[in-house]
Amino acid sequence: MFCTTLRRRPSITSLIPTLTSSTPPTLRESNLSTHDLSLPLSTTPPRVLRLLLLTPASTTPENLEGTMRRIEHLTHLTGGVDVAAIFLLNPTGSATKTAAPPKRDAVQGFVSASTLPLPLPSNMSTAADAFQAYDTMQSTLLTHPAVVTIPLLPLADTDKLSHLLSECQARFSRPEKVVVPGRAEATARNLLRESILTPSPQDRGFEDRGLETDVPAVIGDVFGDLKGVVGWCVGPEDASGGYGDVEMGGEDGEDEEAGVVLRGILTEEQIEEVKGWWKEEWIAE
Incomplete structure (x- = not known):
């Protein structure tokens, strides 16, 4: 009309x-x-x-x-x-x-x-x-x-x-297309953000020359994959009382080299927060 x-x-x-x-x-x-x-x-x-x-x-x-x-x-x-x-x-x-x-x-x-x-x-x-x-x-x-x-x-x-x-x-x-939001797939980097003993976001970084560094992001950049992170965290050199037979890591040399690089970036306290989480997780399993 x-x-x-x-x-x-x-x-x-x-x-x-x-x-x-x-x-x-x-x-x-x-x-x-x-x-x-x-x-x-x-x-x-x-x-x-x-x-x-x-x-x-x-x-x-x-x-x-x-x-x-x-x-x-x-x-x-x-x-x-x-x-x-x-x-x-x-x-x-x-x-x-x-x-x-x-x-x-x-x-x-x-x-x-x-x-x-x-x-x-x-x-x-x-x-x-x-x-x-x-x-x-x-x-x-x-x-x-x-x-x-x-x-x-x-x-x-x-x-x-x-x-x-x-x-x-x-x-x-024409009917409108209904977009159903899919479930976000978990990625290795997402898991790294939860793999730390101190859960609060402000404690996941540290100040270095005025800049805040994201600890999980640094770990993800240093290691090639999540398997290497786990192997370094619970490997024989850092485990005692039964960790010697763990074979979660990649090549030992690569993990050790990545660990050396990481120690040059993060503090011992931050490294222990990450390693401690994986050790506790491994014991629970």
Whole structure:
């Protein structure tokens, strides 16, 4: 359906032949109080897409507030669902009519669609001005605190309106893909962050020349894999009373070399916090 008040809006008159044509989607003329166009969507249960028609005149200082009130009212009625606005970049209409203050509905408190938008001002006749008006509308939608942002679809050629409406019908009829967040896979670096006796994050690093060093990250960089970390922590040289037969590590030489590098970076206390955790874990097993 399209609102019958569109016939009385000079900046929209160029669209009337398209709106009344038999080209799909066919539209029936009706009295729509909150929007300009409505399109049925092929969904179950049935839904309706509500559209506003905006022009560069909608963004002039005297009209912008009323335009935002219309958008605000529509989005509050629907929660911002199944609504959009079409912005005509090249509407045709009289440019001599003086802008009049928009009428307000005393009951519902929103600007009547019969008065918006007003004719295109004579100083806004170029394509550059039209695109600037579109940018103004887009930025106002993004920054207005009381308005839910809705899709703003530019229409450069009024003859393409039927095609745009068909695309809108198809797009809004498609079900939204529901993204189910998957479980984050544990990595060796994630495990290293838990493999330390002191659990608090502030105790996992130390200050070195004014910079905080992440102990688990350092260990992960020095050793090639988690297996090497375990082998170094519970290896024969650091185990007593039954650790001599542990074969968790990689090559002994590589583990020992990594251990030497690590001792040059971390303090003995920090190293013992890491080794102590793995020794306790190994005993528990």
